[in-house]
Structure formats: C-alpha cells, structure tokens
Amino acid sequence: MLSIEGKHLFRFIRTAGYALLGSFIVVFVNPAWAASPIEPQATRWVEQQIQLIGQQQGWQSLQSKASVELFNANNRLSSCNTPLVFSAPLLAQSPTRFPLVISCNSPSGSWKMRAQVNVEIRVAAVVAVTALPVGTLLTTDNIQLIPVTLKPGTRIRVMTHTDDALQMTLKRAVSAGQPLTPLLLDMPKVISRNQAVTLVIQQEDLELTTGGVALQNGSKGATIRVKNSGSGRVVSGTVMDAQRVLVHVIE
Incomplete structure (x- = not known):
C-alpha cells in the first residue's frame, strides 16, 4: 500500500511515463505484414501500442478494440516494398482517439498517409462499492477494482490501482459503481x-x-x-x- 506521503508522487510518475512514451512512438511494422492491406497492419500496430502503455502503467484486465479510418483512402498509392512506418505522437496522451501517420519509405516510391484511430478500451478501474457521501474516507470496504469500458474519445482519468485511492477522502458524493478519478479525491x-x-x-x-x-x-x-x-x-x-x-x- 502506498503511504500518504507517496500519493503526491504517483501521479507525477505516471504522467512522466505517458510523456516519455508519447515522445518517440515511431515504430516499424514486422516485414511479414508488408503484403497485407494497410488497415489491418495499422490496427495491429495500434493494439500493440495500447498493450505497451497498459504494461507500463500496470493496467489490469486490459482489452482494446481499434478501428482505423484512412484519409484520402481512394487515392492510388504505389505498393510498398519495405515495412510501413507508423507514427502517433498523441497516442499516449489520448489512447482512445488520436491521429496516425502511415509512411512508406520504399526506394521505388515513398508516400505518406494520414488516418484517424478510434479505440475502445476495457480496463480494471477503482469504483465505489455503494453510494458514498462527500468526505468519505476510502477503504477496502467501500471501493473495489472492476472492469469498465472507455469509449473512443474518452480520456483515461480513472484510477486503476486501489492503493492510489486508499485513505483518501471524497471531494464530492459518488454513486454506486462510479469510477473514481484523482479530481474526486483529496488528502484526509x-x-x-x-x-x-x-x-x-x-x-x-x-x-x-x-x-x-x-x-x-x-x-x-x-x-x-x-x-x-x-x-x-x-x-x-x-x-x-x-x-x-x-x-x-x-x-
């Protein structure tokens, strides 16, 4: 369990982890994918990145379902004889919806395409067991970790570790089953x-x-x-x- 002193620190650590990941998300795909259509390759790459973020943040029961919408998809593109390159600098900041750049750096002809990615994420989050009034001290009796679904465009503000919420107090009343966020909590x-x-x-x-x-x-x-x-x-x-x-x- 985190000590009260440590609770100020955990958000900064996780925020720093997001920023670090977001600064260099440019990854080559497996060469074996090169012959497959662009959308499946992009979808596999996105879901791999979501899993990577989940591992770094310690998310539990993580599942994701991504869809990729190509811009100007009707434009005729030359076939790419080298692995595609995917770049999504904003992925870590907003994992449920972000722009994607797809590039081909083939000697026979290079090109670049933009896309929009929507991701539905299911992850275990800290929720209230019952309706709790403002000022409630959070304990193992009144919070639990259960899977919640985050729709595309939803920012991941939910708390995903019970230790981060224990011994904190509620700034506002919450309903039964409501996911908790840092903005709802205060030091006792x-x-x-x-x-x-x-x-x-x-x-x-x-x-x-x-x-x-x-x-x-x-x-x-x-x-x-x-x-x-x-x-x-x-x-x-x-x-x-x-x-x-x-x-x-x-x-």
Whole structure:
C-alpha cells in the first residue's frame, strides 16, 4: 500500500511515463505484414501500442478494440516494398482517439498517409462499492477494482490501482459503481481549525518546539497558518502529522 506521503508522487510518475512514451512512438511494422492491406497492419500496430502503455502503467484486465479510418483512402498509392512506418505522437496522451501517420519509405516510391484511430478500451478501474457521501474516507470496504469500458474519445482519468485511492477522502458524493478519478479525491484532514498543535522550528542540527493553535484545517503536507501561543505571532508552516506543524515564516 502506498503511504500518504507517496500519493503526491504517483501521479507525477505516471504522467512522466505517458510523456516519455508519447515522445518517440515511431515504430516499424514486422516485414511479414508488408503484403497485407494497410488497415489491418495499422490496427495491429495500434493494439500493440495500447498493450505497451497498459504494461507500463500496470493496467489490469486490459482489452482494446481499434478501428482505423484512412484519409484520402481512394487515392492510388504505389505498393510498398519495405515495412510501413507508423507514427502517433498523441497516442499516449489520448489512447482512445488520436491521429496516425502511415509512411512508406520504399526506394521505388515513398508516400505518406494520414488516418484517424478510434479505440475502445476495457480496463480494471477503482469504483465505489455503494453510494458514498462527500468526505468519505476510502477503504477496502467501500471501493473495489472492476472492469469498465472507455469509449473512443474518452480520456483515461480513472484510477486503476486501489492503493492510489486508499485513505483518501471524497471531494464530492459518488454513486454506486462510479469510477473514481484523482479530481474526486483529496488528502484526509489531519489538523482542524482551533486545534492545539506543536510548532516545530528546524535550523541545521537544532530543533525547537513550542505550543500553538491551528488557524486553518489541513491535510498532511499542506501549508496552513497557526498562531504561536506564547508570543501571539502568526506562523506559516507545513502539516507534519496530526499534532505537529513545521514552521516556515514568522510574521
């Protein structure tokens, strides 16, 4: 299970993985495909790329069904004696619908064709077991992983790992069976307004503590304002846990 500290990190890691994949999706097809029509070759290539993304992201129960619409398909093209080249820089950003460029670099005659790809993806996603009100703390009792279907044009915002949702709270109410997305979730509140807290001041190897009062609600890692009980000064700091705030600035 991911720790609360790690939950800020997982989205950045996955986003970085998408960006990396999207930056060099230019792949030669198997030479054995060269004699087959363009659409089946393109479809096989697309479904291979979807599987690759799924492996990198750890998607479970992944299935995909792609359709390729060739632009200017009636134009007469010379036969390609070399493997076709497929390029889809936007595939990783929008795997259910994206433009595709198909190229032939044959010495006997090169050409380039554009196409539109639509993909229906079925993948296991985190959903609510029952209707859940706003503020619900997510646990193994109220969420589960089940396959959902994403139609062409749908952005993949659903969460695909239960560990990413556990111990988070809901920003909005959700219905039974509704897939969860990061935008629906928030870090749980660990400090409440007017709560007595310990202010921690760290400088090199020195650590000082004093009493204070929280002026705002806060989740772990959030920046809130607190008041030093002794001096009455307002302190800006980071919530360390349910009792301590690491001081930033004394105003």
